[in-house]
Amino acid sequence: MTVLREKGVLVGDWQEVVAAVRREDFLPAVIETPERVVSRAQEPEAWLAAVYEDQSLVTQVNDGRQAAERAGAYRLPTSSSSMPSLMLEMLGLLDVRDRHRVLELGAGTGYHAAWLACRVGGERVTSVEKDPGLAAQAAKNVAAAGFTPQVVCGDGDAGWPLAAPYDRVIATYAVPAVPYAWVEQSVMPGGRIVAPWGGSFFPHSFVTLDVVAGAGGGPVARGRFSGYPAFMRSRNRRPERGYLADFLHHRGEEDESRTRLSPRELCADADALFWVGLGLTDAWYLLVDAADGSGEATLWVLADDRTSWAAVEYAPEQEAYAVGQFGPRRLWDEVEEAHREWGRLGRPGRDRAGLSVTSGGEYVWLDSPARVVRIAPR
Ligand SMILES: C[S@@+](CC[C@H](N)C(=O)[O-])C[C@H]1O[C@@H](n2cnc3c(N)ncnc32)[C@H](O)[C@@H]1O
Numbered sequence: 001m002t003v004l005r006e007k008g009v010l011v012g013d014w015q016e017v018v019a020a021v022r023r024e025d026f027l028p029a030v031i032e033t034p035e036r037v038v039s040r041a042q043e044p045e046a047w048l049a050a051v052y053e054d055q056s057l058v059t060q061v062n063d064g065r066q067a068a069e070r071a072g073a074y075r076l077p078t079s080s081s082s083m084p085s086l087m088l089e090m091l092g093l094l095d096v097r098d099r100h101r102v103l104e105l106g107a108g109t110g111y112h113a114a115w116l117a118c119r120v121g122g123e124r125v126t127s128v129e130k131d132p133g134l135a136a137q138a139a140k141n142v143a144a145a146g147f148t149p150q151v152v153c154g155d156g157d158a159g160w161p162l163a164a165p166y167d168r169v170i171a172t173y174a175v176p177a178v179p180y181a182w183v184e185q186s187v188m189p190g191g192r193i194v195a196p197w198g199g200s201f202f203p204h205s206f207v208t209l210d211v212v213a214g215a216g217g218g219p220v221a222r223g224r225f226s227g228y229p230a231f232m233r234s235r236n237r238r239p240e241r242g243y244l245a246d247f248l249h250h251r252g253e254e255d256e257s258r259t260r261l262s263p264r265e266l267c268a269d270a271d272a273l274f275w276v277g278l279g280l281t282d283a284w285y286l287l288v289d290a291a292d293g294s295g296e297a298t299l300w301v302l303a304d305d306r307t308s309w310a311a312v313e314y315a316p317e318q319e320a321y322a323v324g325q326f327g328p329r330r331l332w333d334e335v336e337e338a339h340r341e342w343g344r345l346g347r348p349g350r351d352r353a354g355l356s357v358t359s360g361g362e363y364v365w366l367d368s369p370a371r372v373v374r375i376a377p378r
Helices: 002-006 014-020 044-051 084-094 111-120 132-144 180-184 263-267 270-279 331-344
Strands: 030-032 037-039 057-061 077-081 102-105 125-129 150-153 168-171 192-197 205-213 219-226 255-259 283-289 297-303 309-314 321-326 353-357 361-366 372-377
Touching (some): 002 084, 014 084, 084 111, 084 168, 102 111, 132 150, 180 192, 205 353, 255 331, 263 270, 263 283, 263 309, 297 331, 309 331
Parallel strands (some): 102 168
Antiparallel strands (some): 030 037, 030 057, 192 205, 255 321, 297 309, 361 372
8 A cells, every 4th residue: 555655656546445455365375576486374474565565476377287387497477466556557547437337357366356346346347267267266355355246257358248238348468459349348438448458579558448339330449558568468369488598499590681770779669669569469579688788688589489580689889780580580670661660650659559449350540540550350
């Protein structure tokens, strides 16, 4: 509470809600902070302190498979209790009012569902979780803490038609495209959808959409981007992750060239990353700083399917940088082309972009829905 108040994020009705719902009632005995694993049994005070920090706490890795325990196995976080200030930021965008019916996608621990239930009443909140074990635990957690949202096991990408329509739909996992089911299950007009959005390269935007009647009378959702969230991806559309070494192969066989686009400048510019990300939905990047303090760095661009990779060597005070590319795709060329396309648009900020979600597909536009810059058909 104190931490959130000091950050100035605890405002309006959410103050009472956060005070009324104890995060410790929703977390398992072993949690992972950004720094380390903490066990309640072994370090009860450290566990409690970690719970009340404003931080995301990982509660499951590798979908709970035991392989995660094998020494050295890659650990992909697959469920967490989100960072409270980020939850409050999302709820600010969602604009929840009294008596609203709310659908949450991604129940996780049930903590956020309990906040919503505390705010509007449990009978108006449905929360969907794909992992059966997590769904059952979240249902237990909310009940034990005295709240009554409906927690169900299902695919959140399909929404939950049984309790529709919803005034508000909120996803706590990231989607590369907004499922039309969420639009169909929203109140029209007046429904609102908030979700972390984006493809592999830049999944770090909130999209806030308002649902209205489209030209043909059917529901359409329209809105804009904000924030810099880092959420887990939908389990349906989650590329396999791993160590950098798992993505690199045929080292020494790459094609070599040079580029004038600074990888460091690119990575420091969220607007550029957003627009480049529209062109690269199935590749991600990693900027690795040299450990010797030289200011040098390597930008890796890695295809989700692991067939192709690119490396760009950054060094300070240079005007051109060495590039290596391997595989059927030339990933750095793709980055440069998407960056040039952004230049042709006049390098707009992300705040000038918008999204329309219709039964036919998803459209990213610049300034107005009439100026479409990317179409993703269904
Ligand atoms: C960041 S966690 C949710 C945090 C949660 N709201 C809380 O308060 O603890 C994201 C959750 O979304 C779930 N998830 C991912 N894809 C899903 C899908 N397609 N349908 C339903 N749940 C999904 C994950 O299993 C994970 O538990």
